[in-house]
Amino acid sequence: MRLLSGLLKKFIRNGRLRVYDSAGAVHDFGSGIDGPTVTIRLHDKALSRKLALNPELVAAEAYMDGTLTCEDGATVHDFLELFSVNRSGLASAGSQKLLRRAWRGVKRWQQANPLGVAAKNVRHHYDLSTDLFRLFLDDGLNYSCAYYRDPETDTLEDAQQAKLVHIAAKLRLEPGMHVAEIGSGWGSLAIHLASQCGAKVTAINVSPEQLAISRQRVEAAGVADRVTFFERDYRDIEGRFDRVVSVGMMEHVGTAYFDTYFAKVRDMLTDDGFAMIHAIGRMTPPGTTGPFIRKYIFPGGYVPAMSEVFASLERVGLWAADNEILRLHYYYTIRHWRQRFAARRAEAAKLYDERFCRMWEFYLSAVELGFLHGSNMVFQLLLSRQRDAVPIVRDYIVDAERAMTDARSTAAPQAAE
Missing domain, CATH: 3.30.1050 (Nonspecific Lipid-transfer Protein; Chain A)
Structure with a gap:
């Protein structure tokens, strides 16, 4: 002792x-x-x-x-x-x-994510039973940072819907635009962009479990003709797109592949297109992934410093047209997840076992507190090949967001009648 x-x-x-x-x-x-x-x-x-x-x-x-x-x-x-x-x-x-x-x-070795290994690392976490994630996520199965207008009154469902609207507003979509989504989760963003913005979405994921659920969900939402899912690594995407969006994916790339990732985003864009990248970052200098998270939760994962992100953008020649830092939004999100998991812990134990539940409790608490007392935050970047692809005044985001929110509020009572 x-x-x-x-x-x-x-x-x-x-x-x-x-x-x-x-x-x-x-x-x-x-x-x-x-x-x-x-x-x-x-x-x-x-x-x-x-x-x-x-x-x-x-x-x-x-x-x-x-x-x-x-x-x-x-x-x-x-x-x-x-x-x-x-x-x-x-x-x-x-x-x-x-x-x-x-x-x-040994940082670069720990984050080695070549083709094949990257998929294996992602599946370690995301191919867990979807029933587990249903215990604590919102109805749309959004497993990324929500967007809180009022953390005291917003439900998790409110905040995740606001996140989808916020991203859609930034993308400035017009009906018929072709969007590529890198890392599509359980399909909520693809469904939203297709159903609410009229976009055609090509979405990729390396998790068969998530893809199976996503395909069921787009059928149920009536947008299967506008959303196509592929089991594919981001390095294997072909074609050019009006917009590229990636939510919660860059954390799985690894420092050795930042240039590869951003170069792929650049090459996927049309000349006047732009991308929206949403990822966890750190406000401190480059570091390492904690040993518990690395071993048990996200093997191969790494939260980048902003200096690493912008250095890579400089090397591949992309304009950083906008960057928004969400400082406490993920803290509020994970707090909801932890509380919901605790309320349904017995169900999780039936799916897995007691040791798994303790691991999950440790994970949710650790990452929640990392966003409250640590250096973690979330950034949302708008990236383009040309300097004028994104409007030079960001008022368009707020205007579009308000219009989408008002339209949804107006439509809700009509749908209930």
Whole structure:
């Protein structure tokens, strides 16, 4: 316990952590000020040493395995919140500096996403049972950052619909325009662009599970004649399009392939076309993917720094016509997901098992807090080959968004009659 105690004394500066070791002895760390008070128990004698050497991964695995439990009314969310408000202390610890240096050394290898491997990495997460995602997502199965006008009153469904409208407004579509969607999820955006904007959509995905559901949904929505799905890597798309849209896909590309990704976007655009890229980013310099997320949730995934994104755009010769930073919207989104998952946890346990549920709890809490106390945010880029493809004043976005929202509000009572 001595090695772990040395780390925790430096690390816990806000709030308080009470640790019962495997022998039943209690150890207190922190001031109890400006943070939660959390009690945990370690059930394995060897666990304290492992935690001291690699706390981010070992804490997650110990919670998943039941060798680390939260007590006295604390939850794993409380535990991770305590870590979150003390993250600067952990990063400054000498052993953790060495660990992060080692991770940076193998960063490109960890994010290697060549053809074939990229699909395998994506399927690790997205080919889980759709019934699992139905437990906590909105009715449209939107598994990306929503757009909150009022986080206190907006439901998850309200915010995800507002996200679709916001993206459609940015794309400035006219009926008959041909849109390519890179990474189509369960099809909600493709359905929206086809049904509400009259676009023809070619959508690609490497998850057979998602594609099967997407095809069912476009049939049910009556837009199967305007939306075509392909099981295909983004590098294999052919043709040119009036618009290209990609939501929540760039995080799976990997740093070694940023230029490949943006060059493909450039080559897919018509001369006067433009693209909308929605992805998670970080406001800090380039870093690495945390070991728990990398191993269990998104293998091959990486959240880019804006400096990496813009450097790549410079190299491939694309205009960054607009960039909007959504700072807290994903925090509100994942908070809804976590609460919904907790309410239906027993159903998730029937689909998988208790260890899976603990892994999912750890995942949702960790990423939620990363958007509240960490460096993560979401960016929405508009990219074009020509400098004047996107209107030079962004008022058009707000005007189109209001018109779409008003039209939907007017149509809703009529549909109910």
